[in-house]
Amino acid sequence: MATPKLGWVIYNGHLGGKKFLDFAEWMQRAAKTQNINMKIIKNNALLGVVGTANGLLQESEDMPDFVVFSDKDIPLAQQLETLGIPLFNSSRSIALCDNKILMYQALAAADIAIPKTIIAPKIFPGTLPVQLDTFEPAIAELGFPMIVKEAFGSFGEQVYLIETKEQLHKKIKEIGTEPFVLQEYIHTSHGRDIRINVVGGQVVASMIRESDTDFRANVSRGGSMQPYTPSEKEAELAIAAAHTVGTNFAGVDLLFGPQGEPIVCEVNSNAHIRSIFDCTGVDVSDAIMSHIKEMLS
Template sequence: MKEKLKGYLIAKYTNMIGSYSCYRLLEEAKKMGIDLKLIGTCDLCFFEGKFFHRGELLERRDFIINRYKFGHLKDELSNLAARSYNEISAFNIYLDKFKQLENIKSSNFKNPKFILATADKKYEFLKRYLGEKFVAKGLTGSEGDEIYLIKNQEGLENINEKYGPEKEWVFEEFIEQSFGRDLRIYSIRGRAAGCMMRKSEKDFRANFALGGKVSNFEITPKINDICRDIYKITGIDFLGIDLLFGKDDLYFCEVNVAAGIMGMEKATGVNIAGKVLETIREDFNE
């Protein structure tokens, strides 16, 4: 291994006040003697193949951890290091919830029925295939954003008016048995590092960011099999996997390529940030 590993942690802002995940990664890097520098894309310029951060030229480093989902700057930054976590082409593919549903399959869970469409469709048409209640998901939202439970024509018209008729949605079968609860797994290279149940008393969405309560959930062989299957498909090193509780089996919900770790560390007591950085350090030991 090199004498001292150097990396960039990519976020939206250089000063990520209140970002638990960024804080924990920086904290664990310091403990391990890894030089990890937080870089906000909002403070970057890319010019003639070079990056400038607040006016200073960025040097090449050993690795990048990307925690920002949008724009071209994050893509170009991946060329500034020997390794990128997660690898940028897979990262960009699996940002998209349609690509997730299209590509991710396993014998260890069921996939909900879904329709890709704009919201200017008739409720009766979508109801015919998905049932009286169905979920509308924006293709790149996170933390419960752009997710709606549709029960009638008015629900469709509301999101069409709010977001515009050109926006594409995944309209997905509603898994009634999972109302207000789901599973989140934190997968590291196809093995579960932690698993938690999320519950909400009021909302059909159970996201921790929306106030859902979290608790530790046993990592079963099936959960590890799910992690293995999804890793084989995506090749993504660090991944949040969300599953729904069906009547007789688990259902795939979505994956998160830049999953937060606050809820997982709180629920499980597992040092997720440390495990991420240990995995990166082992890559360079090799």
């Protein structure tokens, strides 16, 4: 009998809250059914050592055959890859999804439908006050309301619905030197979207999320959820988006366009899976581990 493979699932040890450990525990349970030994590791238990043969100060003597990387510690992910360890998802795909500017650029380059998006210019700390007239062309292009979205953020946070020029100027000042985009507001998708979990190029679960109180439909912000069967066009778009950013598994969020056409809101390389299980009864971790086992065989 073949020796069981050893995997690590890495999560961020500094983040409080059960939901960050939750995914790791689900992956560990799914791995057991595949005869895979999976160890849960905090990212801060691993210190990358640059320029040495070892490359890593780890808490375990046994290096893994693969890693499920459920964090956004991209330098650590890259360090593991320099050691020849396969990562699911790869450091590149995590980096693309973590930075929404890079994500939208990658999707647009592949002709994936996204809202009209304008990148705010970089501002260095300690420089002159923000030159607000810089954004006049963006206002003329997008109009109001518009969406302002910081490049880094999760669970619908750091996403703002802006109704007026005064609100825009105030929000830009608040954001300060953080990177962000200005984006077309898709009014036909106000308070609702579709979450599609894609694993190995296949749709494995899907739900529609709706909110009566917020323009964002995130369940973490009080949105409700119902099982949803995506159309062929919606499924194809979600699969194409997940493939474009290089993910083995992802949660793809789609908006409803003015003519009912699907538009990619974003691709989540580190999507949590409990909510979609609660909604659909589908345990996405099983599909993820089956895909990983297939990739390693």
